[in-house]
Amino acid sequence: MNQPVLRIFSYLPNPRVWKSLIAAKLLGVDVVVTGDKPAQLGNWLWDAHPRLLTEEEKTPDNPAARQGRRGFKGTLYKTDEFLQAHPFGTVPAAFSADGRVGIFESNSILRSVVRAAPNDPELPKLYGRSHYEASRIDSFLDANLVFAREAQVYLLGIESLSEEAYQRMVGAYEFYLDGLEAALTESEAEQSVDSGRKNPADETNSFLVGGILSIADISFVCDFAQFLREGHYEKSLQAQGYGLISRGGLQQYPRTYKHLLSMSTRPEFAQIMGSYLDWYRSPK
Ligand SMILES: N[C@@H](CCC(=O)N[C@@H](CS)C(=O)NCC(=O)O)C(=O)O
Known part of the structure; x- marks a missing residue:
């Protein structure tokens, strides 16, 4: 074997x-x-x-x-x-x-x-099609790690947060999501020019880099899905005088949240992620 x-x-x-x-x-x-x-x-x-x-x-x-x-x-x-x-x-x-x-x-x-992937032109170009695209993918992976580290500290301490720790997470969330939303907005605009679409805002299935699925999208989906676990601690956050940071995310950052939700229903994602996001998709 x-x-x-x-x-x-x-x-x-x-x-x-x-x-x-x-x-x-x-x-x-x-x-x-x-x-x-x-x-x-x-x-x-x-x-x-x-x-x-x-x-x-x-x-x-x-x-x-x-x-x-x-x-x-x-x-x-x-x-x-x-x-x-x-x-x-x-x-x-x-x-x-x-x-x-x-x-x-x-x-x-x-x-x-x-x-480690076989050299097969039919396979998706998950690390981009040029060294510029690969480097831009790296840029998103780095930004993602910075966010994920903040989220890790936040989630590990979520049942007893100082005001400073909470505000630090709010700042990291806004910084990261502002960037993702801007990138996805740009990606939609490029795609609509390419395909002659009239209303770029109707297109939700764009990607972070180069208009194709890449490891930037994969990394984002997994780390952000984990951050959303804060939703399991809503009562605890309330008791400490805080609100869910992700509350209203779909309205504030529509492209980013729709990207997460649509990517996570793709078969290759859904087969691995299982029911992890079900609670978020259909809140009680
Ligand atoms: N940024 C790292 C995070 C890895 C990490 O921090 N892992 C923790 C668990 S969440 C760990 O292995 N801790 C070992 C220890 O506590 O000694 C990654 O994405 O792999």
């Missing part, structure tokens, strides 16, 4: 892993994921060959025992080899087929999937 091109270890489900799985599906790349529920990852050996630990191995004197640093509170068991390959010690953690090369940061794992 052929070796998978990439092996990913993570807690599951994880929208950061979905980025790679969606691209892998679109491009026919073999990616294998190993993982467990977030609360279970403390029972795993974080390694190029991850496995469940025995009870006897879960002791403070296990050389792999480390304190969780970002999102995980208790002890995690990360081998030295894991930390050599993954210096920041985070998941999703991808490994090359031979387990020697660690690839971290979900956007970089996503890029790695595209680079």
